[in-house]
Amino acid sequence: xxxxxxxxxxxxxxxxxxxxxxxxxxxxxxxxxxxxxxxxxxxxxxxxxxxxxxxxxxxxxxxxxxxxxxxxxxxxxxxxxxxxxxxxxxxxxxxxxxxxxxxxxxxxxxxxxxxxxxxxxxxxxxxxxxxxxxxxxxxxxxxxxxxxxxxxxxxxxxxxxxxxxxxxxxxxxxxxxxxxxxxxxxxxxxxxxxxxxxxxxxxxxxxxxxxxxxxxxxxxxxxxxxxxxxxxxxxxxxxxxxxxxxxxxxxxxxxxxxxxxxxxxxxxxxxxxxxxxxxxxxxxxxxxxxxxxxxxxxxxxxxxxxxxxxxxxxxxxxxxxxxxxxxxxxxxxxxxxxxxxxxxxxxxxxxxxxxxxxxxxxxxxxxxxxxxxxxxxxxxxxxxxxxx
Amino acid sequence: xxxxxxxxxxxxxxxxxxxxxxxxxxxxxxxxxxxxxxxxxxxxxxxxxxxxxxxxxxxx
Numbered sequence: 339x340x341x342x343x344x345x346x347x348x349x350x351x352x353x354x355x356x357x358x359x360x361x362x363x364x365x366x367x368x369x370x371x372x373x374x375x376x377x378x379x380x381x382x383x384x385x386x387x388x389x390x391x392x393x394x395x396x397x398x399x400x401x402x403x404x405x406x407x408x409x410x411x412x413x414x415x416x417x418x419x420x421x422x423x424x425x426x427x428x429x430x431x432x433x434x435x436x437x438x439x440x441x442x443x444x445x446x447x448x449x450x451x452x453x454x455x456x457x458x459x460x461x462x463x464x465x466x467x468x469x470x471x472x473x474x475x476x477x478x479x480x481x482x483x484x485x486x487x488x489x490x491x492x493x494x495x496x497x498x499x500x501x502x503x504x505x506x507x508x509x510x511x512x513x514x515x516x517x518x519x520x521x522x523x524x525x526x527x528x529x530x531x532x533x534x535x536x537x538x539x540x541x542x543x544x545x546x547x548x549x550x551x552x553x554x555x556x557x558x559x560x561x562x563x564x565x566x567x568x569x570x571x572x573x574x575x576x577x578x579x580x581x582x583x584x585x586x587x588x589x590x591x592x593x594x595x596x597x598x599x600x601x602x603x604x605x606x607x608x609x610x611x612x613x614x615x616x617x618x619x620x621x622x623x624x625x626x627x628x629x630x631x632x633x634x635x636x637x638x639x640x641x642x643x644x645x646x647x648x649x650x651x652x653x654x655x656x657x658x659x660x661x662x663x664x665x666x667x668x669x670x671x672x673x674x675x676x677x678x679x680x681x682x683x684x685x686x687x688x689x690x691x692x693x694x695x696x697x698x699x700x701x702x703x704x705x706x707x708x709x710x711x712x713x714x715x716x717x718x719x720x721x722x723x724x725x726x
Numbered sequence: 727x728x729x730x731x732x733x734x735x736x737x738x739x740x741x742x743x744x745x746x747x748x749x750x751x752x753x754x755x756x757x758x759x760x761x762x763x764x765x766x767x768x769x770x771x772x773x774x775x776x777x778x779x780x781x782x783x784x785x786x
Contacts, residue, residue, distance in 0.1 A: 371757055379741055457756070493745035493755060505749045508771055513743055515777040561747075561771075567779035590777040592743030 340366045341643050343470050343483040344450075345458040345496055347374045350611025350628035350635075351489030352441035353392060357636025358487075359448035363643055366481060367442070367450045368472060370457040370490075375438030379591030380624070381516060381554050382432045383529060383546050385701070388626035389430060392633055393444075399437035401548040404429040405527045407701050411690030412534035412683040419701045420528075428701050429529065431546045431554070432625070460499055461486060467648060468606050484648050485639050486607045489632060492592050494613035500604050503615065509562040510596045510615075512541050512622055515569040516556025517576075518587035524553060532575065535683050539563035541622075543575045555581055558593060558622055560679075595619040597672030598665050603653040608635045616660070620671040620678070620703055627664050634659035671703065677720065689714065727785040729768030733760050737780035744772035744781060 344355045347369035355367040382401065389395065405428060406420030421428040446452045456474040463469075467484040488496030492511070497503040524530070526547040533542050540560025547553045557572040564571070568590070575581075596615035602608060610616065610631035617624035638656040642648050681689070692713040698705050711717055731744075731753075740758040752766040773781045 370755075377740065377758075455757075491742065493742040495751070498751070506746050508747060508775060511743070511746060511775065513775050513777045514741075515739075561775040564774070568777035569779060588739060590739035590741035590743070592741060592746050592775070592777070594746070 339466070340364050340481060340483040342366070342485045342487060342639050343368070343481060344487040344489055345470075346489035346491055346611070346613065347442045347445075347452065347454070348438060348489060348491060348611060348628065349441060349625050350613070350616075350632040351487065352438070352445045353629050353632030354487045354489060354610060354635045354639070355445035355450040355452075356441065356448045357633050358639045359445060359450040361636065361640035363640055365445070365450035366483070367445055367452045368456040368458060369442075369452070369454045372455040374442045374454060375435040378434045378589055379514075380434055380589075381544055381546050381556055381622075382434050382548075383623065384430055384432060384625045386428060386430055388629070392629045393441070396440065399433045399440055400430050401433045402431040402526060402546075404431065404529050404547065407529045407531060409531045409690070409706070410533065411687045412537060413687045415687055415690040415694050417690050417694055417698070417706070419698045419705060421699065421701060431529070431548055433548075458490065458496065460495070463606075484606065485642060487635050487639065488607065488609045488613045489611050489628075490613050492594055492612045494609065496607065497609045497613050500607045502602060502604055502607070502609055503599060503613075506594055506596060506615075507562070509540075509560055510594065511561065512558035512593040512595055513561050513564070513568045514556060514558040514591045514593060514622075515567075515572045516554050516589040516591075517572070517585040518548065518552060518589070519555050519581065519583040520552045520586045522551055522553045522555070522581060522583040526551075532579065533686055535563075537575060537578070538571060539565070540679060543572070545581070551583075552586070554589075556589070560595075593617050593622045593624060595622065595672075595675060598661070598668040601650075601654065601657050602631075602660065603650050603656055605650045605653075606648045608638065608653055608656050610635045610660070616664070616668070618671055619668065619675045627668075630663050631660045634663065674703065674707070674721075729770075729783040730766045730786045731762050731768065731770070731772055731781050732784045733762060734780045734782070735760075737778045739778050739780070741777060743775050743777060747771050747775045
């Protein structure tokens, strides 16, 4: 019998497995794909701080460092967010193929068993815990465990089977397409974001540099508002802004933009990362919260094994941890997303013009909102929930 | 006529978006192979969510 079975070897799952194994638990980490980290389904951006909280930075998996972000309104009015202090890099664009494997190896080094090409089909409750049904290279395999951690991504089966989460509606998921473009001519010190109801309904388009004149060029849209598939919006965006270069890789994906779920646990089970809809509802960023959630789940798993208590009541310690870490931000940014969804292109242009050219010295959503409030005091009434 | 979702494998980028939005768990992603099970009721939510336009509804 394992102490913990973790399903999914993305950042959340590997971090949970690593943390639990470091605390002396017997851990099995399973990944349905034969290769960890591919296919990539991500724009790969993360802030330096949220990464270095949990992992020692290794240049092997840093594709690019950025010092700021440039945001474009529908009429191409530019808003620049830039870290003024030279040398203090604020953002990384990762090479997820290498990063995810690195994390899985850290989990293995810490003592976790790692099995790839192994799918979790479901689970059954038993006297002492759970029986997890796996399929490995086509063969059925059952393992018993005290705790099951579902880090199985946006398409999580465990969360739904356990009754923890509801299926996402079309207004709660970003449908994304992205190209890795080689030979692109951009200032590689910045990430670029493009807004517009026609350009990217309910989402945005992005250009994230990946070094050596290459970049992730992608788009996310809300299916409830979109009139065509994300890939077509992406092709139109590339045409419109005149992105040149050669497409050397193609990526598709989906990101939950749900906000905070009330609980990520039930008896014997915890969810983390995209499986718990932990990705940010406004930026779509998911790696930082996934790492944090995985860490917290690993810690609470160890406490539960120590206390021999795997009840939902005990595992709520995990809820308390992830909620106090980033729950408020999920709630706040969900409200902000709802606010931005109501703005038409003319209003977006006007707001962007009101702060264009201003010095915004922090690369965050919060910094933009603060600047908007300074120049548009009337927004205080609308955005007061943001501060409550 | 009842409908069912079908996948164009040449377009599918096996991202799992359709799995995430299916209320009936009719879509399953087996590594890079999307399987659409018989319990699909043709609601079309996955068709609208697919980033690639790889899904469509077919009369059955």
